[in-house]
Amino acid sequence: MSIRHGLLALLERGPRYGSQLRSEFESRTGATWPLNVGQVYTTLSRLERDGMVVQDGEDAAGHALYAITTEGRQELKNWYEAPVDRTSPARDELSIKLAMAVGAPGVDIRGVIQSQRHHTVKAMQDYTRLKSQALTAIEKAGAKGTQERDDVAWLLVLEQLIFQTEAEARWLDHCEARLIRLSAAVVPGAERTTAAPTAAAPAPLTTDH
Template identity: 70%
Template sequence: MSIRYGLLALLDHGPRYGSQLRTEFEARTGATWPLNIGQVYTTLSRLERDGLIVPAEGGDAKQQLYSITDAGRRELAEWYTRPVDRTQPARDELSIKLAMAVGTPGVDIRAVIQNQRRHSLAALQDYTRLKSRALAAGPDNSDDIAWLLVLEQLIFAAEAETRWLDHCESRLVRLAAALGDRPKPPPPPAPSAEPATHPAPRQEIS
């Protein structure tokens, strides 16, 4: 859905070609979420079907020019005012991986956590360097400011992920200690031997 509204937002500035929309979308987000041109035109086709954009005049023979409609502007304005729904969060691969690793024989979950922490810290360092360079260069236009906002969101997300991984590891350590302190249940009693039975003596009948 974010691509749909992202393209609408760019078209609100004026008619655009599909290739222009792709370039401007990636400029605003610093190519954090790169688009392929097929994805752009598929989204444009759906927007046109829904009456939110229309083909515009003035294009060349090779590319179609698109412009936003009044219905598209109304939907875009509603999107800006509507909070992003967090009641149904997207599936997170890391959360699913750790949930599946818990109690799985042969999986060292602490090693999984440590590997992910190293990766997340490296990503955090990369994002921080990019932010420092962007600030040193000085934001010159709205695209630079938009990229800074995206970078800072990535930094906050990486920081939160490393804190969560630390929490997961601490919880596993506490849980392992608690399980180790529990008294072990006594072994089940050995099955008792059945007493031998002997047939009753025969009585002589006189």
């Protein structure tokens, strides 16, 4: 639903046309979640069907403009005020991959974890560099007495991505440590099971303990 509400948020600032909405959405989010024009117009059609936007004439270049309605403003207000539901998380490919890798024949699950950790840490470093650029842009704008909303919005998105990748890297460390501990607990048990028949014969071996 974020595309739907994101477009409503942009339309609250004034009438806009499809490709303009796409550009502004990507600018505000740093193109983290790129849109195509088809997605935008499909969403606009549904919003129009639901009475949340209306067509509002054309601009000088002939682009069809869309404007938010009273119903659309109320929907946007409700979205801002309601917390995002975390009780039904979206499917996470990495979690599913590791869950399927446990016990899978021929799969080195620790190798999967280490490969993913390398990728995750690199992504975190890239986001950190982009954060530095965003902070520089904000500082320059502040020195000029201006405030660029897109840079601030992009900074918030970047910081969320940094925290997310940091958490994922810690989780991967935890997964690997968990597997090591479980392996250490299981392997000695297996050794005792196979060693029992030979260890039972000589009595001195049992009495020394």
